[in-house]
Amino acid sequence: MGRSRADTFFSNEERAEIEAAVRDAESRTVGEIAVMVVDASDEYLHADTIGGVLFSGALSFFGAVAFFHSAIVPFIVLTFLLFFPCRLFVRSFPAIKSEFISPRKKRDAVRIRALRAFYEKGLYRTKAQTGVLFFLSLMEHTVWVLADKGIYEKIRQEQLDRFAATVSRGVREGRGSQALRQAIIEAGTLLAEHFPMKPGDKNELPDRIHHETRSIDQ
DSSP: OOOOHHHHSSOHHHHHHHHHHHHHHHTTBSOEEEEEEESOSOOOHHHHHHHHHHHHHHHHHHHHHHHSTTOHHHHHHHHHHHHHHHHHHHHHOHHHHHTTSOHHHHHHHHHHHHHHHHHHTTGGGOTTSOEEEEEEETTTTEEEEEEOHHHHTTSOHHHHHHHHHHHHHHHHTTOHHHHHHHHHHHHHHHHHHHSBOOTTOOOOSOOSOEEEOOOTTO
8 A cells, every 4th residue: 555645644733723723613613524635536447547558558659669660569569568567657646647537537536435425424413414524635636515414504515615615726735734724714604603502512523634545556
């Protein structure tokens, strides 16, 4: 298994600041906020294959021209021999692999993985049905913000999408921690307006950042 970016994307100091922002936001609302970071939302095996074919084909073409006078048999043999190393190369470098994945495929994969995370982490089980998930998928540079049905009674998805856009922009600009804290604070203010704290309310979900290693170079 390759090294997980999700585990190291935020420094210890940044992680502590984000978790503090979650606690502060939740101190003013019955809403529950969770943050999850993953390396990638899918393994995208088709991208490994496409990249492997293209790279091995290109290398074999130049090799056949340079050393075998453009003979077809050496080209075919070289393509076969180089395919698996080239496939591994593409799999090991997310920035390269990403070029072989369509934007639509990435969006669909992140949406599906975020929905699964929402249920895996129990955000649907909060007493007031007011769980909110900030889901960051690093390879796709995509953020989704999902909420339970209690939230949607008063807050539209478009408002949550603005929080996602804030974090996505921050990640692209290299200030992901700052952008995430800002979005959590703003989300807390919005939740407090519609779902204020009530006597006896308890913290139902961990404030720590959740990680899942789905490393695309494993």
